[in-house]
Amino acid sequence: MGRRDTGTGGPSGTAVPSGERDRSALLAHRAMALIKDLKLPATPRIYEFCYAYATGDYPSLNMAINDLLNRRIAIGDATIRQIGAKYIPQSHHGERIDHVGLRVKQVIGEVLGALGTIINAEGAFSSDIEETGEKLSAAKSGQALIDEIKAMMQSAQRLGDEQRRLEERMNTSIDDIGDLRDQLHKIRTASMIDPITGLPNRQSFDRLLERALAEWNDHGYAGCLVLCDIDDFKTFNDTWGHSTGDQVLCLVAMEVKQKSGKVGIVARPGGAQFAIILPGASIERARAMAEQIRCSVMSRDITMRSTTQRLGRINLSFGVVAAHANDTPDTMVVRVQTCLRAAKDRGRNRVVCEGDPEPSRELRVAFG
Incomplete structure (x- = not known):
């Protein structure tokens, strides 16, 4: 597949229907044609990406995609997440x-x-x-x-x-x-979706937590909030590049999502942080799940996809809190951030729950 034209014609020679009289319909047609040409599923994120490409409003994005097409490199969901996050501003x-x-x-x-x-x-x-x-x-x-x-x-x-x-x-x-x-x-x-990991973003997380707390308060249900952060992620990004950093974010997102099961609601509020809303969970159950995620991620030997070079291992720090009566999203987030900071202050790569004066001995794990 060669370089695409985002001018007045339709993608890949596809004829533009004569009934499309406005720019919005024309761009929507081009976006759908691009999705079909690339043999991608028409998910909201992919449609949004292809629509942005069709507008030509983001030259760097178009140059990156055209370069891949000229070199006949397959464009998949992961590529779209990475390029979209880099070149499409949230204001779009x-x-x-x-x-x-x-x-x-x-x-x-x-x-x-x-x-x-x-x-x-x-x-x-x-x-x-x-x-x-x-x-x-x-x-x-x-x-x-x-x-x-x-x-x-x-x-x-x-x-x-x-x-x-x-x-x-x-x-x-x-x-x-x-x-x-x-x-x-x-x-x-x-x-409402984080373009890199495909998880709910900060805006979506705020709504999900507010909804969960309202239900817990109304019905007297238990629930916990877990917040984890990739240790030294900025250093990792600076050393190996943002593309490799994005791959690590996707890896952690996959592990968190998988280990949280069908009940856990996972989001990426921002940066290298992931949040898990756990309806009906006790703080001990939330602690055990956080430990499972931490150990699973830490056991993986990270390699660079393009060269198979070994990059070392990734460690996570966790904060865990249980919902209190009349909690609000803000009060709960402040408490869980306090626990996360405590995990960082106590050496990283550990889980700290609300009420832990010091990390429990069984939670201390040697690095490496």
Whole structure:
């Protein structure tokens, strides 16, 4: 596959449907064509990425993708996560939502305009019928009667034409609004997902924790919050590069997600931190799960994918807290961050739970 054109034509020579009259529809068509060409699933994150490519608003992103295409390097989900995180700013989601909102207003304006036209046409037809009735009553010859009947038929024909145009416009508007609704759903979904790991991002985490706490407070359920951080991740990134760092983030995300089971809600609030919301868990159960994740990640020997060079091992520090009565997301996050800082202060690579004055001896694990 060669270099793609993001100018006025459709991707890979795909013809752009003549019915696409606005830029939003044109870009959506190009994005879907790119997804099809790359043989990728049409997930919200991939659609958002391909739409950004189609706009041409991010030259560095397009250059990176075109370079891969020119070198015939396969573009998969991991590549899209890494390139998207590097070149697409978070403000892009807000711009897309604003653009879709503007288009919705335009479609509504067009529909209202069409309705106004048909209302005016019906008013004119009523006036014509009334006037024709008066003329028919006053007609003194057969020809005058025929002329007035023809005029009435022409007026009815005009009204019928306007009604058909309105029906066509309404059908087109229904399709347009359906497409825009789908686009908006994809944008909003993408804006809640971390592009590197595919986990819920900070905005999504805040909502998930708020929802969980409300349920726990209402029903008296137990629950815990776990926060982990990759030790010395900045040094790792500076030494081996951000691309390798992103691979480590994905590895840790996979381990955390797998070990949290079906009940745990995992998110990446930011940086090298991962949060786990555990409904119904006691603090001891949360501690045991954190230990399991820590040991599993630490046991892996990290290698650079491109050269198989050994990079060493990754250590994690954890903070664990249980929900208190009338907790808020802010109070719970502050407490778990305090525990995480304590884990860092006590030597890293360990789990510290709320109420632990000192790390338990069984939690101390030698490095290496």
